[in-house]
Amino acid sequence: MNALAATSRNFRHAARLLGLDSKVEKSLLIPFREIKVECTIPKDDGTLVSYVGFRVQHDNARGPMKGGIRYHPEVDPDEVNALAQLMTWKSAVADIPYGGAKGGIGCNPGDLSKTELERLTRVFTQKIHDLIGVHTDVPAPDMGTNAQTMAWILDEYSKFHGHSPAVVTGKPIDLGGSLGREAATGRGVVFATEALLAEHGKSIKDLTFAIQGFGNVGSWAAKLVHERGGKVIAVSDVTGAVKNPNGIDIPELLRHKETTGSLKDFQGAESMDANELLIHKCDVLIPCALGGVLNRENAADVKAKFIIEAANHPTDPEADEILAKKGVVVLPDIYANSGGVTVSYFEWVQNIQGFMWDEQQVNNTLQNYMTRAFHNIKSMCQTHDCNLRMGAFTLGMKSPIHYYRNVFIGSCSGLEILPISTYQNQMLPLLQLLILTLEICCDLQLEI
Numbered sequence: 001m002n003a004l005a006a007t008s009r010n011f012r013h014a015a016r017l018l019g020l021d022s023k024v025e026k027s028l029l030i031p032f033r034e035i036k037v038e039c040t041i042p043k044d045d046g047t048l049v050s051y052v053g054f055r056v057q058h059d060n061a062r063g064p065m066k067g068g069i070r071y072h073p074e075v076d077p078d079e080v081n082a083l084a085q086l087m088t089w090k091s092a093v094a095d096i097p098y099g100g101a102k103g104g105i106g107c108n109p110g111d112l113s114k115t116e117l118e119r120l121t122r123v124f125t126q127k128i129h130d131l132i133g134v135h136t137d138v139p140a141p142d143m144g145t146n147a148q149t150m151a152w153i154l155d156e157y158s159k160f161h162g163h164s165p166a167v168v169t170g171k172p173i174d175l176g177g178s179l180g181r182e183a184a185t186g187r188g189v190v191f192a193t194e195a196l197l198a199e200h201g202k203s204i205k206d207l208t209f210a211i212q213g214f215g216n217v218g219s220w221a222a223k224l225v226h227e228r229g230g231k232v233i234a235v236s237d238v239t240g241a242v243k244n245p246n247g248i249d250i251p252e253l254l255r256h257k258e259t260t261g262s263l264k265d266f267q268g269a270e271s272m273d274a275n276e277l278l279i280h281k282c283d284v285l286i287p288c289a290l291g292g293v294l295n296r297e298n299a300a301d302v303k304a305k306f307i308i309e310a311a312n313h314p315t316d317p318e319a320d321e322i323l324a325k326k327g328v329v330v331l332p333d334i335y336a337n338s339g340g341v342t343v344s345y346f347e348w349v350q351n352i353q354g355f356m357w358d359e360q361q362v363n364n365t366l367q368n369y370m371t372r373a374f375h376n377i378k379s380m381c382q383t384h385d386c387n388l389r390m391g392a393f394t395l396g397m398k399s400p401i402h403y404y405r406n407v408f409i410g411s412c413s414g415l416e417i418l419p420i421s422t423y424q425n426q427m428l429p430l431l432q433l434l435i436l437t438l439e440i441c442c443d444l445q446l447e448i
């Protein structure tokens, strides 16, 4: 099932649980703004190459829109749309003052040199700089992008708007990034796992883990599980997969990956079929790579008792039903991987305050946010007698709905009422024009 169809299906199910009015339901499903831009760059050999870049801004009821930028060959408008919607609910689940957005460029970053990636990122930023901003839409890294990508966006954006470190998060520490941001999504995944396991009277140190994806999220999750005494018995990435029933030495695997760029030929484990990882016998499965990997083809064969959705939408609704029947507990993405956007929020706050937190403060505050969100989800599960995914969706949708209900009350009939931030966006150029006119009149000493 395509990502947008899957996300919209979960949304509609949650809307029914909340008894949502069909007009508000429709308004929440339609994105605030969809941007599609052509990005043409010269390659290192002088030939031209064109890519398509997207930014979907889903909703800004709770604050500036927030979401990653992904570089991947399979980036398409429907997927970006679904991910932008998920960001709106995720920010609300984490209880941070943001709406949702997502972006991406359909390219294979592995096929581009560093200078080509820089040119592509700068051209993309030139095309969207008027539509992002510290209080409008704040991008962050996602699959195929990193702190370096954010540094290029920040630099290019600042050429147009002046020095603006808070326009992106996940940037290098020297440019205003937050301590703890790089590890935040993986760390949040581990805090979320601990909260879930505690509910079931279990702890990480007694369990076995299989992890799909060994990039930013997967490698941090693996490292922190390993540090807590959990046995990571299988790991895969785009280069292959390895397994060791006695537990993989994760720091060694990280060193191997760092030096060879691949999981292949790692001496501390045997190689396995990467497709087998998701159905490998383990207690906890953590997908940390692509969406839709758990589907009706393989869900019945999953052997894990718990699935922690570190990737975005790794489980489609058909797989959800099959897994529920098997008694597998699925911790949903809009909560499980919210550590990244939560520490992005801390980074944005630090940039606006001009004050840097130490790493301990970042990690402790993240743990508080993750634990509080888990209890809020559980409370929605009790109220609506539903599973964790619907608990998270109803929690995530509740606060934007309250916002719209409040602004629509007392609306003049026939007038379209938009969130105040929309008016701010539209009023700003008018105010700037007014100030410019006043300045010109003063210069010309005209009476007005």
Ligand SMILES: NC(=O)c1ccc[n+]([C@@H]2O[C@H](COP(=O)([O-])OP(=O)(O)OC[C@H]3O[C@@H](n4cnc5c(N)ncnc54)[C@H](O)[C@@H]3O)[C@@H](O)[C@H]2O)c1
Pocket (backbone or CB within 6 Å): 141, 142, 143, 144, 145, 185, 212, 213, 214, 215, 216, 217, 218, 236, 237, 238, 239, 274, 288, 289, 290, 291, 310, 311, 312, 337, 338, 340, 341
């Ligand atoms: N980085 C963040 O802060 C963040 C936050 C929230 C959610 N996520 C989600 O987590 C997931 C991973 O993001 P990331 O930042 O770690 O990306 P990344 O690019 O750093 O890593 C992706 C990993 O997935 C692996 N991979 C790709 N295709 C694969 C395949 N077919 N089989 C197995 N492995 C494969 C890659 O080799 C790599 O190890 C994505 O779904 C992303 O949207 C990331």
